[in-house]
Amino acid sequence: MSDYISYKKIPSVLKIEKGDVILLTSDITDLFLQCQENGEIMDVNILLDNFQEAIGEEGTLLVPTYNWGFCQGKDFDYKKTPSKTGAIGNAALRRKDFTRTKHPIYSFAVWGKDAVKLAAMDNIESFGPDSPFAYLEQVNAKNVFIGASLRNSFTYIRYIEQKLGAKYRYSKKFKSHYIDQNKVDTVKEYAMYVRDLDLGVVCAPDPFVDTLYANHIVQHGHINGVPYEVIRFNDVTPFIQEDILHNKSKNLCRYHGQ
Secondary structure, eight states: OTTOOOGGGHHHHTTOOTTOEEEEEEOOHHHHHHHHHTTOOOOHHHHHHHHHHHHOTTSEEEEEOOOOGGGGTOOEETTTOOOSSOHHHHHHHTOTTOEEOSOSSSOEEEEETTHHHHHHOOOSBTTSTTSHHHHHHHTTOEEEEESSOHHHHOTHHHHHHHHHTOTTEEEEEEEEEEEOTTOOEEEEEEEEEEEOGGGTOEEOOHHHHHHHHHTTOOEEEEETTEEEEEEEHHHHHHHHHHHHHHSTTTTTEEOTTO
16 A cells, blocks of 8 residues: 555554544454554554654543443453453553543543542442543543444433433343452442433434535545544534434434424
């Protein structure tokens, strides 16, 4: 590939700046393969280092480390339960410079200025007003998608749905063993805003994402054929709110009686 770009230059291509708060959502499978085909060995830790360097000590980096085993009654071990949302999350969990937020379903590996604040959050609701998702709105963070996309990985929508009390979801409680950072094992209860299955809810955000593109809200392109997208949370929030409050969420999902 004549115009091959090293993965080490990704933060520069994405115009990441000092002081940015970044939620890095990724599926690096294709990126890894492109590196391999062009004679470059991709090191996920170097990619994390490059994002850290780009945002500096005044910035904050969050990487999803979600795991839904707790919903199935499985134990959550703060130090050992892996991320089910990608290699970058698991790489971050193995590093000493990252710490993990507490929620057993929707946790994040975090680094930077607000890492201590995020790790201290003890939100019971996955998407509550005291959760990392609320923080992302409060600081107008950037969501960077590499390989993954807004169409299938924009979990923040759930936060706005719960904030506005979307009628096609409800808060469901889950209980299981929770082994904390001090290896203390207790039975705990956490909640997640889930689909009301009786309403036949199906997530269908394509019209929503199309609207964002039409309004030039999304910075997007390709790096070595791998798609990327960047959005600001405060730019997209009004579109989510408008659809829930005034359009019966028709751009976000489908459900009976809509």
